[in-house]
Amino acid sequence: MTGLRERKKQQTHDALSEAAIALFLERGFDEVSVADIAAAADVSKPTLFKYFATKQDLVMHRIADHRHEAARLVEASSEPPVETLAAHFRAGLDERQPTTGLNDHPQMLAYHNLVFSTSALATRLREFMDDDERALAVVLGGGLDAELLAAQLLSTQRILAYRNWLAISGGQSASKRYSAALDEANAAFARIRPLG
Amino acid sequence: MTGLRERKKQQTHDALSEAAIALFLERGFDEVSVADIAAAADVSKPTLFKYFATKQDLVMHRIADHRHEAARLVEASSEPPVETLAAHFRAGLDERQPTTGLNDHPQMLAYHNLVFSTSALATRLREFMDDDERALAVVLGGGLDAELLAAQLLSTQRILAYRNWLAISGGQSASKRYSAALDEANAAFARIRPLG
């Protein structure tokens, strides 16, 4: 039984998120108050904060879906961690997945632009990545080497994705960038010395 | 001429920082309001914010002195970057420098404990490190390899320092930890593949 209540909750959730992102893209994150958003979605401010813990989460919850992804992938795979994540990143490039930065859909571009150029959001993104790093280190077995490797793997993904976003953001198409992106990914992952 | 004005500014600055840290250590960062601190230092709230841009900075300005240190060291040295930073870290261990985590003075321990266990402060620390990373990447010549190396170097320092702090925080003396700290530093820096 998919309760009516559930559906209304989902609706309110989506209405808030969509209203928020629309307003943020239009006026900028810092120039929109949570009161504006609550009003746009026809709910009260306390209600808004029942759905999203912080103003930032109105934007970041989309990315939050990928939390601990690296740890999950490594845990689920029988291949060595570096290979697993390198292969996954390459596949992401192929599929133009937003997490690789290689996506030139105008909405995605605008969304990423919002995140990267708003310091409160960039900071929150970094908090997510720190979390991912801790989770990955655990899956890698813990200890100094695991922590170092986890940090290096996630730094690598972050830097590759950011460089791709920069290129796309500079006007290059995803297809045009693809070849360089793949080269960079191969070079970057090749620099990583595996565990053991 | 060291103006009277300058001296008073310095006094107010120190009074604020000391009052703040004392109160934070006593009651916890989130349980002290900036109004409390301003009152303790006998100034008004707007005056406090002329000296420190944020509540966090009342704590973090001490660490902020070391900003861009890695970039400065590498720029000033004629040795290869990895050697330079590894040597500097080892020297820091010898001297029990707080940045290495290997310092068991009760005040230092309490201070680090405050920073690491207060999420607002840990977040601000991470912002500093991101800044350091960008600066280091520039000094390393920019480009993919420089960015990857900068990230790896600073991750390495962060992880080593945190592990040392954990050990000290768990009751071990700095002297007792020293040998393991040195071994870990050597192992960690040895994992790093230099540029070129």
Added chain:
DNA sequence: TCAAAAGATTAACTCGGTCAATCTTTTGCC
């Protein structure tokens, strides 16, 4: 000694986030 500049103060304000009390809606049960 005095004019000008620097700095501090007060008071009021914005905004993010929380809380407590009240009211509405949904749901599960008879």
Added chain:
DNA sequence: GGCAAAAGATTGACCGAGTTAATCTTTTGA
């Protein structure tokens, strides 16, 4: 189908961080 209880939303007041503008005091340099 109707109803009690629980879940959720609303309102309004509140807190704390940080800002702003107007006023006042102090330092400075001529």
